[in-house]
Amino acid sequence: ATAPALQRRHASKQRFVVDLSQCLFDFVIQLLPTVEEMAVKEDVRKLLERLIRTIEPESRLLSFGSTANGFSLRNSDMDLCCLIDSDERLAASDLVTMLGDLLERETKFHVKPLPHARIPIVKLSLDPSPGLPQGIACDIGFENRLALENTRLLMCYAMIDPTRVRTMVLFLKVWSKRRKINSPYKGTLSSYGYVLLVIYFLVHVKNPPVLPNLQQMPPLRPISKEDTHVAGFNTWFFDDIELLRQRWHSENNETVAELLIDFFRYYSRDFLYNTGVASIRAGLLKKDSKGWQNDLSGGRYNDARERNRLCIEDPFETDYNVSRCVTKDGLYTIRGEFMRASRILSTRPERAIIALAELCE
Numbered sequence: 542a543t544a545p546a547l548q549r550r551h552a553s554k555q556r557f558v559v560d561l562s563q564c565l566f567d568f569v570i571q572l573l574p575t576v577e578e579m580a581v582k583e584d585v586r587k588l589l590e591r592l593i594r595t596i597e598p599e600s601r602l603l604s605f606g607s608t609a610n611g612f613s614l615r616n617s618d619m620d621l622c623c624l625i626d627s628d629e630r631l632a633a634s635d636l637v638t639m640l641g642d643l644l645e646r647e648t649k650f651h652v653k654p655l656p657h658a659r660i661p662i663v664k665l666s667l668d669p670s671p672g673l674p675q676g677i678a679c680d681i682g683f684e685n686r687l688a689l690e691n692t693r694l695l696m697c698y699a700m701i702d703p704t705r706v707r708t709m710v711l712f713l714k715v716w717s718k719r720r721k722i723n724s725p726y727k728g729t730l731s732s733y734g735y736v737l738l739v740i741y742f743l744v745h746v747k748n749p750p751v752l753p754n755l756q757q758m759p760p761l762r763p764i765s766k767e768d769t770h771v772a773g774f775n776t777w778f779f780d781d782i783e784l785l786r787q788r789w790h791s792e793n794n795e796t797v798a799e800l801l802i803d804f805f806r807y808y809s810r811d812f813l814y815n816t817g818v819a820s821i822r823a824g825l826l827k828k829d830s831k832g833w834q835n836d837l838s839g840g841r842y843n844d845a846r847e848r849n850r851l852c853i854e855d856p857f858e859t860d861y862n863v864s865r866c867v868t869k870d871g872l873y874t875i876r877g878e879f880m881r882a883s884r885i886l887s888t889r890p891e892r893a894i895i896a897l898a899e900l901c902e
């Protein structure tokens with residue numbers, strides 16, 4: 542192409558990414574929870590905490606997941622974790638049963654205790670009402686301190702660059718729900734998994750990086766092992782975000798739209814699905830170095846193979862593959878969706894809003 546033609550193409554690309562970035566902000570802003578919704582959820586948390594304390598006086602009920610990490614969409618469910626600060630506490634399964642009975646008696650929630658699940662929880666839901674048109678869904682678990690810590694880690698990453706990180710994550714959450722690839726029970730990936738893919742991309746793939754690696758930064762003062770370990774795992778990370786923002790600036794000035802386009806391209810073409818493990822703690826790892834290989838066929842390895850199609854290392858619980866529920870078909874569908882998104886964005890239709898609508902169809 543001639544120089545003027547190239548210039549025209551460059552200008553049209555610039556216009557598209559500026560336009561698309563604006564559309565992405567406008568799109569996610571209208572999907573954020575309202576102030577009223579957040580207030581109602583906080584009231585529900587307080588009410589439940591008060592009731593639980595009639596069984597376990599030394600307990601606290603804390604939010605984790607999207608209600609606490611800055612990646613919440615309107616009407617998302619509530620994840621609550623009960624911590625008990627005394628040494629003589631009831632077993633989680635007994636607590637689940639007792640709490641289930643109590644909530645059934647004392648509240649209007651539909652209650653479903655699951656005392657024998659791998660992680661015992663009480664599931665609650667509230668029917669829609671005029672003040673709460675979508676109702677509320679809520680899970681209460683016990684002593685899941687690692688989930689509280691990983692929620693805090695994601696929140697810190699969101700705070701470093703709220704505009705770009707939150708817009709990307711929120712958009713991907715909506716997109717993956719609309720495209721029906723956000724159901725671990727059906728072989729696709731949880732929201733938590735998608736958030737980790739975004740952070741991995743921003744810390745380890747983008748060059749220069751958009752985010753620093755909070756787990757590898759030098760601590761401000763010496764830290765002892767007791768302070769940093771939860772359930773045997775090192776959960777330390779640099780969490781003084783105010784200070785970090787004074788000392789660290791990303792050299793990467795790409796717009797949200799450019800990052801998103803690149804994100805889809807990377808996960809449709811470049812990520813090494815067969816051999817690679819995405820680790821936000823340590824960068825790209827190898828499946829066989831973690832014992833997560835999927836190339837062993839037959840016999841007793843079939844299970845390991847099915848579990849490790851896609852590998853995303855949990856930031857703290859490093860022997861846990863967050864995407865272990867993703868099946869062969871599920872991964873095929875997810876990659877197909879990454880490719881579709883990449884294709885739609887690379888054709889750059891006349892108006893960015895049209896691309897966005899098509900993307901989330």
Ligand code: CTP
Pocket residue numbers: 605606607608610612613614617618620687688689691692714731732733734863
């Ligand atoms: N979690 C986890 N391991 C998983 C899935 C979830 O530890 N495999 C914990 C994480 O602490 C995560 C929380 O559960 O933050 C909630 O997970 P999820 O519901 O997937 O994410 P949300 O951000 O709450 O998304 P949504 O709004 O879709 O509920």
Ligand code: MG
Pocket residue numbers: 606607617618619620
């Ligand atoms: Mg949730």
